[in-house]
Amino acid sequence: AQKITQTQPGMFVQEKEAVTLDCTYxxxxxxxxxxxxxQPSSGEMIFLIYQGSxxxxxxxxxxxxxxxxxxRKSANLVISASQLGxxxxxxxxxxEGGDDKLIFGTGTRLQVFP
Amino acid sequence: xxxxxxxxxxEVTEMGQEVTLRCKPISGHDYLFWYRQTMMRxxxxxxxxxxxxxxxxxxxxxxxxxAKMPNASFSTLKIxxxxxxxxxxxFCATVGxxxxxxxxxxxxxxxxL
Numbered sequence: 001a002q003k004i005t006q007t008q009p010g011m012f013v014q015e016k017e018a019v020t021l022d023c024t025y026x027x028x029x030x031x032x033x034x035x036x037x038x039q040p041s042s043g044e045m046i047f048l049i050y051q052g053s054x055x056x057x058x059x060x061x062x063x064x065x066x067x068x069x070x071x072r073k074s075a076n077l078v079i080s081a082s083q084l085g086x087x088x089x090x091x092x093x094x095x096e097g098g099d100d101k102l103i104f105g106t107g108t109r110l111q112v113f114p
Numbered sequence: 115x116x117x118x119x120x121x122x123x124x125e126v127t128e129m130g131q132e133v134t135l136r137c138k139p140i141s142g143h144d145y146l147f148w149y150r151q152t153m154m155r156x157x158x159x160x161x162x163x164x165x166x167x168x169x170x171x172x173x174x175x176x177x178x179x180x181a182k183m184p185n186a187s188f189s190t191l192k193i194x195x196x197x198x199x200x201x202x203x204x205f206c207a208t209v210g211x212x213x214x215x216x217x218x219x220x221x222x223x224x225x226x227l
Binding site: 033035043044045047050052091095100101102103104105106107 | 157214
Protein backbone atom coordinates (compact mmCIF):
# COMPACT_ATOMS: atom_id res chain seq x y z
CA ALA A 1 0.00 0.00 0.00
CA GLN A 2 1.16 3.51 -0.75
CA LYS A 3 2.28 5.38 2.33
CA ILE A 4 1.90 8.78 0.68
CA THR A 5 -0.70 9.48 -1.99
CA GLN A 6 -0.89 12.57 -4.13
CA THR A 7 -3.88 12.15 -6.42
CA GLN A 8 -3.43 15.28 -8.50
CA PRO A 9 -0.82 14.81 -11.24
CA GLY A 10 -1.29 18.41 -12.32
CA MET A 11 -3.00 21.58 -11.14
CA PHE A 12 -3.54 24.97 -12.69
CA VAL A 13 -4.12 28.19 -10.79
CA GLN A 14 -4.34 31.81 -11.75
CA GLU A 15 -1.84 34.24 -10.34
CA LYS A 16 -2.90 35.74 -6.97
CA GLU A 17 -5.40 32.94 -6.32
CA ALA A 18 -5.04 30.30 -3.62
CA VAL A 19 -4.50 26.65 -4.46
CA THR A 20 -4.66 23.44 -2.44
CA LEU A 21 -2.47 20.45 -3.22
CA ASP A 22 -3.75 17.20 -1.78
CA CYS A 23 -1.80 14.64 0.21
CA THR A 24 -3.05 11.64 2.14
CA TYR A 25 -0.90 9.29 4.14
CA UNK A 26 -1.09 5.88 5.70
CA UNK A 27 0.56 4.93 8.97
CA UNK A 28 -0.29 3.15 12.18
CA UNK A 29 2.49 4.91 14.07
CA UNK A 30 1.07 7.62 16.37
CA UNK A 31 4.26 9.64 15.95
CA UNK A 32 5.14 10.90 12.50
CA UNK A 33 6.12 13.99 10.59
CA UNK A 34 4.83 15.34 7.32
CA UNK A 35 6.85 17.45 4.92
CA UNK A 36 6.30 19.37 1.70
CA UNK A 37 9.00 20.04 -0.85
CA UNK A 38 9.04 22.16 -4.00
CA GLN A 39 11.03 21.15 -7.07
CA PRO A 40 11.25 23.88 -9.72
CA SER A 41 12.29 23.12 -13.27
CA SER A 42 15.91 23.70 -12.28
CA GLY A 43 15.69 20.47 -10.31
CA GLU A 44 16.65 21.31 -6.75
CA MET A 45 14.50 20.11 -3.85
CA ILE A 46 13.39 22.94 -1.58
CA PHE A 47 11.90 22.27 1.84
CA LEU A 48 8.70 24.25 2.42
CA ILE A 49 6.89 23.23 5.57
CA TYR A 50 6.66 20.61 8.32
CA GLN A 51 3.82 19.26 10.45
CA GLY A 52 4.30 16.95 13.40
CA SER A 53 1.58 14.48 14.29
CA UNK A 54 1.30 15.90 17.80
CA UNK A 55 1.24 19.52 16.73
CA UNK A 56 -1.97 21.15 17.87
CA UNK A 57 -2.00 23.82 15.24
CA UNK A 58 -1.64 23.73 11.49
CA UNK A 59 1.81 24.70 10.33
CA UNK A 60 2.29 27.95 8.43
CA UNK A 61 5.31 29.42 6.66
CA UNK A 62 4.66 32.65 4.86
CA UNK A 63 2.28 31.95 1.99
CA UNK A 64 2.36 28.22 2.71
CA UNK A 65 0.07 26.54 5.18
CA UNK A 66 -0.66 22.93 5.89
CA UNK A 67 -4.27 21.84 6.33
CA UNK A 68 -3.69 18.93 8.70
CA UNK A 69 -6.69 16.68 9.26
CA UNK A 70 -5.43 13.85 11.43
CA UNK A 71 -8.59 11.76 11.48
CA ARG A 72 -8.73 11.81 7.70
CA LYS A 73 -4.97 11.30 7.41
CA SER A 74 -4.60 14.22 5.09
CA ALA A 75 -1.98 16.96 4.99
CA ASN A 76 -2.89 19.28 2.17
CA LEU A 77 -0.63 22.17 1.21
CA VAL A 78 -2.31 25.52 0.72
CA ILE A 79 -0.49 28.20 -1.23
CA SER A 80 -2.08 31.61 -0.91
CA ALA A 81 -1.70 34.44 -3.42
CA SER A 82 -0.01 32.27 -6.05
CA GLN A 83 2.91 33.70 -7.95
CA LEU A 84 4.34 32.71 -11.31
CA GLY A 85 7.42 31.47 -9.47
CA UNK A 86 5.31 28.91 -7.66
CA UNK A 87 5.11 26.86 -10.85
CA UNK A 88 6.91 23.64 -9.93
CA UNK A 89 6.51 20.05 -8.80
CA UNK A 90 5.38 19.66 -5.21
CA UNK A 91 6.10 16.57 -3.16
CA UNK A 92 4.53 15.44 0.07
CA UNK A 93 6.63 13.20 2.32
CA UNK A 94 6.34 11.39 5.63
CA UNK A 95 8.69 10.14 8.30
CA GLU A 96 7.28 7.62 10.74
CA GLY A 97 8.33 7.93 14.37
CA GLY A 98 10.55 4.88 14.55
CA ASP A 99 12.22 5.49 11.24
CA ASP A 100 14.86 7.80 9.85
CA LYS A 101 13.92 7.96 6.20
CA LEU A 102 11.42 10.11 4.33
CA ILE A 103 8.95 8.44 1.99
CA PHE A 104 7.80 10.65 -0.88
CA GLY A 105 4.61 10.84 -2.86
CA THR A 106 4.55 10.96 -6.64
CA GLY A 107 4.19 14.71 -6.75
CA THR A 108 1.82 17.30 -8.20
CA ARG A 109 2.84 19.64 -10.99
CA LEU A 110 1.49 23.12 -10.33
CA GLN A 111 1.28 25.66 -13.10
CA VAL A 112 0.49 29.27 -12.28
CA PHE A 113 -0.80 31.35 -15.18
CA PRO A 114 -1.11 35.13 -15.43
CA UNK B 115 27.38 27.22 5.95
CA UNK B 116 27.71 25.34 2.69
CA UNK B 117 24.91 23.04 1.67
CA UNK B 118 25.13 19.48 0.43
CA UNK B 119 27.54 19.37 -2.49
CA UNK B 120 27.24 16.77 -5.21
CA UNK B 121 29.45 16.02 -8.16
CA UNK B 122 29.33 15.67 -11.04
CA UNK B 123 26.20 17.66 -11.82
CA UNK B 124 25.85 15.90 -15.15
CA GLU B 125 27.35 12.68 -16.40
CA VAL B 126 26.91 11.03 -19.75
CA THR B 127 28.44 7.62 -20.14
CA GLU B 128 28.14 4.49 -22.19
CA MET B 129 26.58 1.25 -21.08
CA GLY B 130 29.04 -0.91 -19.22
CA GLN B 131 31.13 1.93 -17.84
CA GLU B 132 31.66 2.55 -14.15
CA VAL B 133 30.00 5.62 -12.69
CA THR B 134 30.93 7.25 -9.40
CA LEU B 135 28.76 9.94 -7.86
CA ARG B 136 30.06 11.97 -4.95
CA CYS B 137 28.50 13.78 -2.06
CA LYS B 138 29.84 16.12 0.58
CA PRO B 139 27.26 16.45 3.37
CA ILE B 140 26.59 19.41 5.60
CA SER B 141 29.02 19.41 8.48
CA GLY B 142 27.48 18.06 11.67
CA HIS B 143 24.62 16.21 9.99
CA ASP B 144 24.81 12.60 11.09
CA TYR B 145 22.49 11.08 8.51
CA LEU B 146 23.15 10.86 4.79
CA PHE B 147 20.65 9.59 2.24
CA TRP B 148 20.95 8.67 -1.42
CA TYR B 149 17.75 9.00 -3.48
CA ARG B 150 17.10 8.34 -7.15
CA GLN B 151 14.48 10.23 -9.13
CA THR B 152 12.95 8.99 -12.37
CA MET B 153 9.76 9.86 -14.18
CA MET B 154 8.46 6.32 -13.82
CA ARG B 155 9.30 5.63 -10.18
CA UNK B 156 9.52 9.09 -8.61
CA UNK B 157 11.86 9.58 -5.66
CA UNK B 158 13.21 6.31 -4.32
CA UNK B 159 15.46 5.89 -1.33
CA UNK B 160 18.47 3.79 -2.27
CA UNK B 161 20.48 3.72 0.95
CA UNK B 162 21.18 5.77 4.03
CA UNK B 163 23.95 6.11 6.58
CA UNK B 164 24.08 7.15 10.20
CA UNK B 165 27.46 8.23 11.51
CA UNK B 166 29.07 6.75 8.38
CA UNK B 167 27.49 3.33 8.93
CA UNK B 168 25.02 1.98 6.33
CA UNK B 169 21.67 1.48 8.05
CA UNK B 170 19.29 0.47 5.29
CA UNK B 171 20.33 -0.50 1.77
CA UNK B 172 17.13 -2.30 0.87
CA UNK B 173 16.46 0.24 -1.86
CA UNK B 174 19.65 -0.47 -3.76
CA UNK B 175 18.38 -2.00 -6.99
CA UNK B 176 20.99 -4.70 -7.46
CA UNK B 177 24.59 -5.66 -6.90
CA UNK B 178 25.76 -3.26 -9.56
CA UNK B 179 25.09 -0.48 -7.07
CA UNK B 180 27.30 0.17 -4.07
CA ALA B 181 27.67 3.08 -1.67
CA LYS B 182 30.30 4.02 0.86
CA MET B 183 30.82 6.66 3.46
CA PRO B 184 34.45 6.46 4.53
CA ASN B 185 34.19 9.52 6.75
CA ALA B 186 31.72 12.14 7.92
CA SER B 187 32.45 14.49 5.05
CA PHE B 188 32.27 12.26 2.01
CA SER B 189 30.11 9.59 0.42
CA THR B 190 30.11 7.85 -2.95
CA LEU B 191 27.52 5.96 -4.94
CA LYS B 192 29.00 3.67 -7.53
CA ILE B 193 27.35 1.85 -10.41
CA UNK B 194 29.37 -0.84 -12.12
CA UNK B 195 28.57 -1.72 -14.84
CA UNK B 196 26.08 0.99 -15.74
CA UNK B 197 23.00 0.31 -17.85
CA UNK B 198 20.62 2.65 -19.72
CA UNK B 199 17.89 2.02 -17.13
CA UNK B 200 20.15 3.62 -14.51
CA UNK B 201 19.60 6.98 -16.18
CA UNK B 202 18.12 9.23 -13.51
CA UNK B 203 18.83 12.12 -11.18
CA UNK B 204 20.63 10.96 -8.05
CA PHE B 205 20.22 13.09 -4.96
CA CYS B 206 22.23 13.12 -1.80
CA ALA B 207 20.53 14.56 1.28
CA THR B 208 21.31 15.07 4.94
CA VAL B 209 19.11 15.66 7.93
CA GLY B 210 19.01 18.95 9.73
CA UNK B 211 18.34 19.63 13.36
CA UNK B 212 14.91 20.61 14.61
CA UNK B 213 12.14 19.20 12.49
CA UNK B 214 14.43 16.75 10.75
CA UNK B 215 13.86 17.99 7.24
CA UNK B 216 16.14 16.73 4.52
CA UNK B 217 18.59 19.12 2.95
CA UNK B 218 19.18 18.03 -0.62
CA UNK B 219 22.13 18.52 -2.88
CA UNK B 220 21.47 19.79 -6.39
CA UNK B 221 21.54 16.26 -7.77
CA UNK B 222 23.65 14.41 -10.31
CA UNK B 223 21.91 13.82 -13.62
CA UNK B 224 23.15 10.53 -15.08
CA UNK B 225 22.57 9.50 -18.66
CA UNK B 226 23.70 6.05 -19.72
CA LEU B 227 23.70 5.54 -23.49
